[in-house]
Amino acid sequence: xxxxxxxxxxxxxxxxxxxxxxxxxxxxxxxxxxxxxxxxxxxxxxxxxxxxxxxxxxxxxxxxxxxxxxxxxxxxxxxxxxxxxxxxxxxxxxxxxxxxxxxxxxxxxxxx
Amino acid sequence: xxxxxxxxxxxxxxxxxxxxxxxxxxxxxxxxxxxxxxxxxxxxxxxxxxxxxxxxxxxxxxxxxxxxxxxxxxxxxxxxxxxxxxxxxxxxxxxxxxxxxxxxxxxxxxxxxxxx
Numbered sequence: 001x002x003x004x005x006x007x008x009x010x011x012x013x014x015x016x017x018x019x020x021x022x023x024x025x026x027x028x029x030x031x032x033x034x035x036x037x038x039x040x041x042x043x044x045x046x047x048x049x050x051x052x053x054x055x056x057x058x059x060x061x062x063x064x065x066x067x068x069x070x071x072x073x074x075x076x077x078x079x080x081x082x083x084x085x086x087x088x089x090x091x092x093x094x095x096x097x098x099x100x101x102x103x104x105x106x107x108x109x110x111x112x
Numbered sequence: 113x114x115x116x117x118x119x120x121x122x123x124x125x126x127x128x129x130x131x132x133x134x135x136x137x138x139x140x141x142x143x144x145x146x147x148x149x150x151x152x153x154x155x156x157x158x159x160x161x162x163x164x165x166x167x168x169x170x171x172x173x174x175x176x177x178x179x180x181x182x183x184x185x186x187x188x189x190x191x192x193x194x195x196x197x198x199x200x201x202x203x204x205x206x207x208x209x210x211x212x213x214x215x216x217x218x219x220x221x222x223x224x225x226x227x228x
Contacts, residue, residue: 008152034216042221042222043202043219043220043221043222044155044202044217044219045219046216046217046218049216087154087155089217099157099170100145100157100217102147102154102155103154104152104153104154105154
């Protein structure tokens with residue numbers, strides 16, 4: 001089983017729609033959680049951190065469910081500019097070291 | 113704004129050549145990372161460094177080495193390039209302190225390396 005799993009998509013949605021992605025992680029010792037956005041042929045950029053209590057940033061809402069070991073990203077009122085690949089990132093502190101683990105990404109296409 | 117720069121956006125090399133990829137960050141970050149990104153495989157960690165002259169192997173270090181002589185610069189070296197090292201290489205840095213970190217990573221624009 002992969003340490004971090006995402007549905008690769010693509011999710012094709014019309015402008016204005018609400019879309020949600022999930023990301024599951026396998027290690028219950030995972031510490032921190034992030035969503036990154038990656039545009040085609042560009043580098044990943046932080047979209048938002050995911051806090052235990054859930055957090056919102058404008059049209060974007062992130063949730064963490066530690067019991068079921070998944071995080072989610074909800075995008076409301078989708079814009080054409082939201083088209084991108086969304087990467088889930090999980091971090092773990094391990095004895096003597098630490099690591100970031102990236103999912104392979106979920107591709108979103110917002111259609112006019 | 114954090115700035116992470118990489119020496120080349122596109123690079124074409126021949127099999128067997130020694131290849132140097134340079135990464136520089138300007139925010140005095142402790143931690144620096146090298147990843148490669150391939151379709152369907154996502155980002156895979158090659159090496160990381162949490163301090164000057166310190167380095168640790170990531171998940172796929174074979175065929176690569178790194179150098180961190182100065183805090184702001186982290187170099188990835190392909191000792192003898194092979195065709196299976198054709199990939200997008202991404203450098204990242206994070207604030208972090210020591211070997212425990214859950215900081216945000218900031219990425220450079222990437223180097224698309226083709227090995228013929």
